[in-house]
Amino acid sequence: MVRPKEVTMEQLFDIIFSTGFFHSTLRVSTPIIFAGLAAVFAERSGVINVSIEGVMLTAALSGVIISAYTGNIWVSVLVTILICVLMSLTLGLLTLNLGANSIMSGLALNILAQGGTVFVLYTLTGSKGNSAQLNSLQIANIELPLIKNIPIVGEILSGQNILTYVAIIVAIISHIFLFRTTTGVSIRTAGENPEALTSVGINVKKIRYLALTISGIFSSLAGIFLSMGYMNGFTANMTAGRGFIGIAANAMGNQLPLGTLFASILFGAADSAANSLQILKVPTQFIQMIPYITTILGIFIYSVSTSKRKRRA
Amino acid sequence: MELNRFKKNIAVILSVALALLISFIIILFVSDEPLNALKAFILGPFSTSRRFGNLIEKTIPLIFTGLAASVMFQAKQFSLIADGAFVIGGLVATILALKLNLPPILTILIIFIMSSIAGGACALIPAYLKSRWKTNEFVVSMMMNSILQLFALYILLNVIRDPNSGFVASFLIPEKYHLPILIPGTRIHFGLIIAPIVTILAYIMIYKTKLGYNIRMVGFNPNFALYSGAKLSFIIFIVQIIGGIVAGLGGAVEILGMYDRYQWQTSPGLGFDGMTVAILASNNPLMVPLGALFIAYIRTGADVMARTSEVPNEMVYIIQGLVMIFITANLLVSLLKDRKINRNMDTQVANGASEGGNNGTAI
Numbered sequence: 193m194v195r196p197k198e199v200t201m202e203q204l205f206d207i208i209f210s211t212g213f214f215h216s217t218l219r220v221s222t223p224i225i226f227a228g229l230a231a232v233f234a235e236r237s238g239v240i241n242v243s244i245e246g247v248m249l250t251a252a253l254s255g256v257i258i259s260a261y262t263g264n265i266w267v268s269v270l271v272t273i274l275i276c277v278l279m280s281l282t283l284g285l286l287t288l289n290l291g292a293n294s295i296m297s298g299l300a301l302n303i304l305a306q307g308g309t310v311f312v313l314y315t316l317t318g319s320k321g322n323s324a325q326l327n328s329l330q331i332a333n334i335e336l337p338l339i340k341n342i343p344i345v346g347e348i349l350s351g352q353n354i355l356t357y358v359a360i361i362v363a364i365i366s367h368i369f370l371f372r373t374t375t376g377v378s379i380r381t382a383g384e385n386p387e388a389l390t391s392v393g394i395n396v397k398k399i400r401y402l403a404l405t406i407s408g409i410f411s412s413l414a415g416i417f418l419s420m421g422y423m424n425g426f427t428a429n430m431t432a433g434r435g436f437i438g439i440a441a442n443a444m445g446n447q448l449p450l451g452t453l454f455a456s457i458l459f460g461a462a463d464s465a466a467n468s469l470q471i472l473k474v475p476t477q478f479i480q481m482i483p484y485i486t487t488i489l490g491i492f493i494y495s496v497s498t499s500k501r502k503r504r505a
Numbered sequence: 506m507e508l509n510r511f512k513k514n515i516a517v518i519l520s521v522a523l524a525l526l527i528s529f530i531i532i533l534f535v536s537d538e539p540l541n542a543l544k545a546f547i548l549g550p551f552s553t554s555r556r557f558g559n560l561i562e563k564t565i566p567l568i569f570t571g572l573a574a575s576v577m578f579q580a581k582q583f584s585l586i587a588d589g590a591f592v593i594g595g596l597v598a599t600i601l602a603l604k605l606n607l608p609p610i611l612t613i614l615i616i617f618i619m620s621s622i623a624g625g626a627c628a629l630i631p632a633y634l635k636s637r638w639k640t641n642e643f644v645v646s647m648m649m650n651s652i653l654q655l656f657a658l659y660i661l662l663n664v665i666r667d668p669n670s671g672f673v674a675s676f677l678i679p680e681k682y683h684l685p686i687l688i689p690g691t692r693i694h695f696g697l698i699i700a701p702i703v704t705i706l707a708y709i710m711i712y713k714t715k716l717g718y719n720i721r722m723v724g725f726n727p728n729f730a731l732y733s734g735a736k737l738s739f740i741i742f743i744v745q746i747i748g749g750i751v752a753g754l755g756g757a758v759e760i761l762g763m764y765d766r767y768q769w770q771t772s773p774g775l776g777f778d779g780m781t782v783a784i785l786a787s788n789n790p791l792m793v794p795l796g797a798l799f800i801a802y803i804r805t806g807a808d809v810m811a812r813t814s815e816v817p818n819e820m821v822y823i824i825q826g827l828v829m830i831f832i833t834a835n836l837l838v839s840l841l842k843d844r845k846i847n848r849n850m851d852t853q854v855a856n857g858a859s860e861g862g863n864n865g866t867a868i
Binding site for chain 2: 242286290291292293295296297299300301302303304305306307308310311314315320433436439440443475477478480481484485487488491492494495496499
């Protein structure tokens with residue numbers, strides 16, 4: 193083991209407040225933003241969606257395989273989204289129609305995805321670890337015209353993956369959608385007051401299925417980003433709990449799309465701090481704990497504030 | 506009530522059968538010699554005494570984590586902390602075995618007690634936050650597991666690592682602290698006696714004590730008017746701690762029974778498998794050993810199959826996932842019911858789900 197170098201406070205400051213740090217924060221946050229938005233839609237409609245993690249993993253593998261076999265990025269993205277929406281709707285079928293506990297069936301889907309992805313990978317490539325043998329495609333990084341010339345801001349914002357921009361835009365659109373459209377209001381009402389929705393003749397189940405469809409689309413984008421943007425190819429269990437961190441981001445962001453966006457970026461910052469602080473004398477394992485501790489603190493703060501608000505009401 | 510339980514058991518058996526059937530069909534498709542693969546899968550665990558030993562050895566830790574999950578599920582607490590508590594239980598057992606120098610029986614007793622306490626301590630944060638602030642125990646325990654695993658890895662690499670062992674592992678656990686082997690020729694150890702004792706204790710606690718009655722009532726209906734808030738939060742707190750304690754003890758039994766060095770760089774994942782075991786057992790402690798035996802059986806069978814054919818042993822996860830889906834969705838129970846009841850259930854469930862969304866926890 194290499195002994196870490198002595199680092200002064202000043203150098204530490206330089207690491208954290210560098211453009212590189214913020215650039216990587218956005219990159220690392222992307223799957224968490226998508227996963228967080230997936231959680232927002234499901235939970236706003238009244239379904240706890242734990243299967244985001246498994247859907248992400250499925251998307252990560254499916255994107256790689258389909259793009260390798262068809263050579264077409266659009267086909268791979270669209271088919272992957274379709275597969276993942278079906279998986280998400282399966283959760284709906286189990287919980288809404290068959291009365292299964294949503295956490296248990298979500299976990300079951302996760303186990304299925306965890307074993308299923310390795311199973312499929314092995315039968316196709318003979319490897320249980322990664323998809324290095326498959327010649328899969330990548331989603332490109334793009335330079336933003338005009339913005340890239342602005343000092344600092346340009347260095348942070350420009351040159352990100354297309355999906356990173358999509359994630360931020362989608363978060364803003366989701367916010368408007370949830371609060372400014374009738375469908376958005378129906379989704380929120382399905383969670384808050386389903387009887388009211390029934391009384392105006394809207395089918396609660398249908399709305400929840402719609403929310404799960406949206407949730408599935410976002411989960412699949414999170415997975416596609418991991419294997420076709422963040423990394424080049426699939427590795428077993430590559431989601432590494434990001435789906436759950438997304439659920440936590442949604443809790444910390446007060447189930448608001450924009451709140452979730454900021455919470456996700458906070459988690460991303462903690463994650464990329466863990467990477468860049470590894471030159472410090474603190475043992476790696478403790479730095480790797482940062483995102484998880486932040487998550488618990490975030491959920492804790494959110495819960496305390498909601499229960500205080502409830503008491504005041 | 507009796508009839509219901511009977512129907513439930515039938516449904517569990519049918520669910521397992523259906524999941525196995527689907528997995529056999531998958532094997533038919535992916536294997537060149539499907540019959541040999543199937544034979545290895547089904548009969549593999551009984552083909553040699555070593556493999557049969559593996560089957561029993563794998564059952565023992567699953568009984569502990571299965572009991573941990575059952576107790577928590579009885580009160581509808583979906584905490585995953587058993588996984589982290591199991592790792593920490595094993596870690597504490599290793600540290601004590603390396604540091605203590607007392608008569609073996611006394612040492613092993615101290616180790617069991619301390620590992621149980623450590624396991625219970627792991628559950629403290631998610632349990633307290635849930636009972637006091639209604640945070641979601643699922644997410645918090647998930648995050649706690651990652652933290653606990655990283656902590657265990659740090660201790661392994663920096664405190665108890667033996668630099669002279671060929672791989673990343675702790676110093677040798679002294680021979681005198683190993684649990685005695687019960688059946689020569691296998692590694693089946695004294696844990697096979699401890700696990701049933703804990704099973705019976707868990708059964709008595711759940712079905713024969715006031716505490717157990719309260720736990721079951723909370724699981725039956727968390728909004729039960731009979732219960733004051735304080736009592737409800739106590740039950741929510743205590744079941745998670747008990748789950749952690751049982752899993753921590755399981756980790757200690759596993760380390761002292763199966764390993765001569767601590768070497769878990771990542772969690773062996775037995776806490777998660779415990780949840781499948783609990784579902785198979787319908788959360789009844791007495792059925793947990795059977796559920797554990799089934800999971801150990803498909804594990805051992807899949808390992809044999811992976812060695813003798815080209816079917817990967819990840820097959821096990823597919824079976825486990827399917828079994829969980831079939832049982833939790835009551836897929837086969839609802840087929841046995843008549844339609845009118847079903848429709849009533851649907852609306853109830855929809856209402857229940859929305860209630861959960863409202864005043865449920867903070868995810």
